[in-house]
Structure formats: structure tokens, C-alpha cells
Amino acid sequence: MYVLGLETSCDETGVAIVDGDANIIAETLDSQIELHAQYGGVVPELASRDHIRKALPLIHETLTQAGLEASQITGVAYTAGPGLIGALLVGASVGRSLAMGWGVPAIGVHHMEGHLMAVMLDDNPPEFPFIALLVSGGHTMLVKVTDFGHYKVLGSSLDDAVGEAFDKTAKLMGLPYPGGPELAKIATQGDPERFTFPRPMVNRPGLDFSFSGLKTFAMNTYNSVTDSDQDKADIARAFEESVCQTLTIKCARALKQEKIETLVVAGGVAANQRLRQQLHELPAQVCFPQPQYCTDNGVMIANAGMLRLKAGQQTGLEIEVNPRWSLEDLEVPA
Amino acid sequence: MKILAFDTSTEACVVGLSVEGEILEYFSLPEKKQTQILLPIIEDLLNQAGLKISGLDAIAYGQGPGAFTGVRLAVSVAQGLGFSADVPVIGISTLAAVAQHANTKHQAQNVLVAMDARMGEVYFGAYQFTDSGHLQHQSEEEVISLGYIPIPQEGAWVAAGTGWDEYPDDMPPDFSSRVSSFIETLYPDPASLLKLAKATLVNNQPIPATQAIPVYLRNNVVRKPD
Numbered sequence: 001m002y003v004l005g006l007e008t009s010c011d012e013t014g015v016a017i018v019d020g021d022a023n024i025i026a027e028t029l030d031s032q033i034e035l036h037a038q039y040g041g042v043v044p045e046l047a048s049r050d051h052i053r054k055a056l057p058l059i060h061e062t063l064t065q066a067g068l069e070a071s072q073i074t075g076v077a078y079t080a081g082p083g084l085i086g087a088l089l090v091g092a093s094v095g096r097s098l099a100m101g102w103g104v105p106a107i108g109v110h111h112m113e114g115h116l117m118a119v120m121l122d123d124n125p126p127e128f129p130f131i132a133l134l135v136s137g138g139h140t141m142l143v144k145v146t147d148f149g150h151y152k153v154l155g156s157s158l159d160d161a162v163g164e165a166f167d168k169t170a171k172l173m174g175l176p177y178p179g180g181p182e183l184a185k186i187a188t189q190g191d192p193e194r195f196t197f198p199r200p201m202v203n204r205p206g207l208d209f210s211f212s213g214l215k216t217f218a219m220n221t222y223n224s225v226t227d228s229d230q231d232k233a234d235i236a237r238a239f240e241e242s243v244c245q246t247l248t249i250k251c252a253r254a255l256k257q258e259k260i261e262t263l264v265v266a267g268g269v270a271a272n273q274r275l276r277q278q279l280h281e282l283p284a285q286v287c288f289p290q291p292q293y294c295t296d297n298g299v300m301i302a303n304a305g306m307l308r309l310k311a312g313q314q315t316g317l318e319i320e321v322n323p324r325w326s327l328e329d330l331e332v333p334a
Numbered sequence: 335m336k337i338l339a340f341d342t343s344t345e346a347c348v349v350g351l352s353v354e355g356e357i358l359e360y361f362s363l364p365e366k367k368q369t370q371i372l373l374p375i376i377e378d379l380l381n382q383a384g385l386k387i388s389g390l391d392a393i394a395y396g397q398g399p400g401a402f403t404g405v406r407l408a409v410s411v412a413q414g415l416g417f418s419a420d421v422p423v424i425g426i427s428t429l430a431a432v433a434q435h436a437n438t439k440h441q442a443q444n445v446l447v448a449m450d451a452r453m454g455e456v457y458f459g460a461y462q463f464t465d466s467g468h469l470q471h472q473s474e475e476e477v478i479s480l481g482y483i484p485i486p487q488e489g490a491w492v493a494a495g496t497g498w499d500e501y502p503d504d505m506p507p508d509f510s511s512r513v514s515s516f517i518e519t520l521y522p523d524p525a526s527l528l529k530l531a532k533a534t535l536v537n538n539q540p541i542p543a544t545q546a547i548p549v550y551l552r553n554n555v556v557r558k559p560d
Binding site for chain 1: 547
């Protein structure tokens with residue numbers, strides 16, 4: 001069994017082939033960061049235009065890298081949501097048509113299921129059940145995972161996603177796009193004692209998040225200082241500390257509430273070193289996918305698609321995408 | 335020759351399959367989304383003809399201009415189907431297909447096509463056909479306000495496409511006198527796509543699926559921050 005996976009939900013075009021045992025056979029990735037940098041954020045129409053130029057050449061390259069004939073591919077997976085509708089449609093149309101032409105089943109994959117299951121690609125994958133913290137530029141959520149396909153969303157962000165809050169805060173301080181990683185970089189030079197930012201929603205029960213107020217707090221603080229490099233670093237440090245502590249407190253709460261001892265962290269923000277440090281202090285087994293599979297990629301889509309196809313699911317000839325697709329609306333595998 | 339052709343650049347879903355001169359066709363202004371019906375229709379036509387993708391000589395796709403997502407649908411389906419069976423592809427101008435349709439249906443030899451491009455503009459092109467209905471000459475296609483379209487000074491012209499009714503106030507004052515009629519041909523049709531595809535196949539090399547790209551004409555889609 002060889003499944004080709006295609007990810008085009010936002011600003012990365014990712015293609016990969018995995019086998020039926022979740023071994024990665026080949027993978028390619030093209031990032032559009034430079035394309036969107038000059039606009040300070042992802043421009044959906046430009047993202048779609050880039051995906052349609054890149055997807056097929058990357059598929060060709062991935063097959064070549066794998067040393068496989070097209071006739072050896074037994075299934076095609078593509079991200080069907082959530083994400084940017086135009087970008088999703090490119091991957092879904094190319095992927096669905098390829099599968100039709102090859103005469104193999106196709107499966108539309110939930111992007112967040114891809115992230116959730118990416119940790120299963122590790123040599124020593126965690127056992128079910130686990131709590132997953134998904135943190136990226138588009139999503140912030142805590143999910144209880146009792147088995148493949150069995151998900152319960154315990155909490156999510158009521159406004160900005162955590163990566164979005166990082167990027168926006170970086171942008172208001174004039175840091176280059178994408179600002180999140182840059183903010184984390186200068187935070188290491190910041191004085192942790194100088195500013196104390198609030199920890200949003202930690203005093204309230206529940207597992208939801210809110211980060212837009214924190215962003216405003218950062219802006220007000222920034223407007224009250226002189227704008228030196230040290231000022232920026234100190235603000236970055238306080239901001240990062242607040243975000244990481246808030247996430248850690250909520251993770252601890254979720255683990256306790258559900259009586260679960262394993263935490264899986266995925267999404268682009270999972271690459272943040274300070275967050276990793278703090279989460280590792282939790283009394284739980286804490287697992288991170290390899291860094292390259294934390295951010296968007298084709299491997300996680302191929303992998304989740306492979307699992308779905310194995311469970312006997314497939315998608316008809318209708319090209320369907322769902323830009324706002326809840327994890328809880330996913331079909332439970334038989 | 336066996337050619338599959340489709341266009342989704344307009345509201346219409348247009349699919350045609352030509353097998354040694356016999357044409358199977360589908361045309362609708364669908365209530366469902368084009369994305370939901372395009373592949374099932376293609377499969378249905380192929381089944382009717384007892385053909386597989388790999389049995390095709392070429393796949394022709396409406397390359398635009400038109401609705402961006404519609405254009406990308408046709409292009410990405412051509413990419414996927416073409417690549418899957420190593421069948422070459424042919425990009426067909428949606429404007430030229432509308433002109434060809436007007437030629438076939440109304441024997442119009444000189445056709446101006448304008449399709450609504452929103453934001454006060456149309457996608458525009460001028461097309462001239464031989465007596466036998468073959469596309470002989472075409473202007474450069476552009477996205478332009480109706481007020482600035484180049485008005486032909488010679489010959490009898492007809493106007494086709496959805497763009498003319500959209501911006502009546504922008505129409506140049508002497509335009510009506512230069513156009514003999516506005517015809518109701520608004521969309522590409524399967525036979526026109528196939529006719530243009532055949533002509534391309536005879537005169538030019540088709541391209542590999544990896545080279546299929548949309549023609550948007552409108553390329554300023556975002557304003558850079560100050």
C-alpha cells in the first residue's frame with residue numbers, strides 16, 4: 001500500500017508518499033513565506049495561484065524521489081479542510097482527478113487530524129488515549145484523543161489563534177514576517193522581570209483560550225516605551241512567557257480533568273522552545289512530532305489518509321472541501 | 335482522434351468528448367457546484383464511449399479568463415487527469431470558445447467577446463473566422479473597462495458574452511453603430527471547445543500536464559501595504 005498525500009490548505013504545498021505501515025517513502029515541500037512576506041500575511045488568492053503552479057511538479061518530484069511508478073500508488077489523500085477555500089480546492093481537484101485517472105480510491109483528509117496523527121510517525125509513538133494541544137497560526141485547541149478518529153474538542157481559542165497572536169504582536173513591533181519565530185528569537189534576550197503580562201482566562205473554569213487581549217496589552221506596553229531593541233526583547237519575553245504559561249496551565253487542567261497521562265503537542269507553535277520547556281515540566285509523558293512535521297506538510301496528510309483508507313473510507317468523485325470543518329464532525333472509523 | 339474538453343470559467347459546466355468525429359456533450363448552468371458535478375460527468379461520458387483516460391489523445395481545458403476558482407478547477411482537473419495517464423493537455427481560451435460558439439450558432443465571422451470581470455471591467459477579445467468556421471485571427475486578450483475597448487473600424491462585427499449588459503454606461507457612444515448585433519451566445523459550448531482543441535492539436539504541440547496553468551489576465555489582485 002502506497003498513499004500519496006497532498007497538503008494545500010494554507011501557504012505550504014506539501015506532497016508525500018507513505019506506505020501502509022506509516023513509513024515515509026518520499027516527501028517534498030514548498031513554502032510560500034517569501035511570496036506573502038511583502039504583504040505581512042497570507043493573501044488567499046496568491047496562495048491559490050501558487051499552489052496550482054507547484055502541486056503537480058512536486059507530485060512528479062515526489063514519485064521520482066520514491067522510485068515508484070505511478071501504477072504502484074494505491075490511494076490519494078488531500079486536505080479537504082479546514083483552511084483557505086481556494087487553496088483547498090486546488091489540492092482537492094488535483095488529488096481527486098489523479099485518483100480518478102489512476103483508478104484508485106481518494107480520501108479528503110481533515111487537516112487537524114493530520115496534525116494529531118503526525119506523532120504516530122515517530123519510532124516510539126504514544127499510546128491512546130492522549131490529550132493533544134494543537135497550536136498553529138490558524139488553530140488553538142485541546143483535544144481528547146481516545147483512538148484514531150475518536151476526538152473530543154475540550155477547548156479552543158475564542159478569538160486569535162496562538163500563532164496569529166505571536167505574528168500580530170511581532171508585526172506591531174515591526175519584526176519581519178512571519179513574526180512569530182522572530183519574536184521567540186528576540187525573547188531570549190529579554191529581561192523576564194521587567195514586564196508582567198496577564199494570563200488570559202486562567203482564572204476561569206474551562207479549557208478555552210483567548211489571546212487578542214494579550215496582543216492589545218502588548219501594543220499598549222509597546223506604545224509606552226522608547227522602542228529600543230531591548231524594549232522589544234523585554235516585551236517579547238513577557239508576551240511569550242504569558243502565552244506559554246497560559247497554554248501549560250490549560251494543558252495541566254485538561255490532563256487532570258480527563259485523567260490522562262499523555263500530552264501530544266502539534267502545530268507550528270509546537271516548535272517554540274520556551275513552550276517545550278514548560279510543557280516538559282508537567283507530570284505527564286509529553287510528546288512532540290519531529291519539528292518538520294509540526295508545521296504543515298504532505299506527510300501528515302498522506303499518513304492520516306492512509307489510516308482512513310485502511311479503515312475502509314473513501315471520497316466520491318465530487319470534489320468537496322470544507323473550510324470550516326470541526327474535528328468532531330469527522331466520521332468515526334468502523 | 336479522441337479528445338476530452340471541459341470549461342468551468344463561467345457559471346456553466348461544459349464538457350465534451352469527441353471520438354473519431356462523434357461528439358458526446360454536456361452543458362448546464364448547474365444549481366450544484368461545478369466541483370461536485372465535473373468529474374462524475376467526465377466519467378459518465380467516458381463510460382458512454384467505452385473509453386479510459388489513457389485512451390485519449392488529448393485533454394483540453396478552459397484556461398480562462400473567468401472566475402478564478404472556476405478557471406483553477408478546470409486547470410487542476412486537466413493536470414490531475416492528464417498526469418495520471420500521461421495524456422497531453424491543451425489550454426483553450428474561454429473567450430475564444432465563446433466566439434467559436436457564436437460563429438457556429440450564428441455564422442458570425444467577426445466576433446467581439448466581453449465577459450464580466452467585475453470591478454467595472456470585462457475580459458475582452460476580438461476573433462475572426464474563415465468561411466469554414468475556423469479561427470483565423472484573434473486580438474490580444476485583455477481585462478479592460480468597456481469604455482476603452484478597441485473598436486474595429488472595418489467589417490461587420492457581432493458582440494457576444496456576458497460583459498456587454500453589465501456596464502451599459504461605459505459603452506463607447508459610437509460602439510452600437512459598429513456592431514451589427516448583440517447575440518445571446520454567452521457561454522462556451524462543448525463543440526466549440528472541441529473544435530478549437532482539434533485545431534490546436536493539428537497546428538501545435540499539446541503540452542505536458544505539468545505545464546497547464548491558468549490564464550487570469552487580471553494579475554493585480556492585491557494591494558501592497560504602504
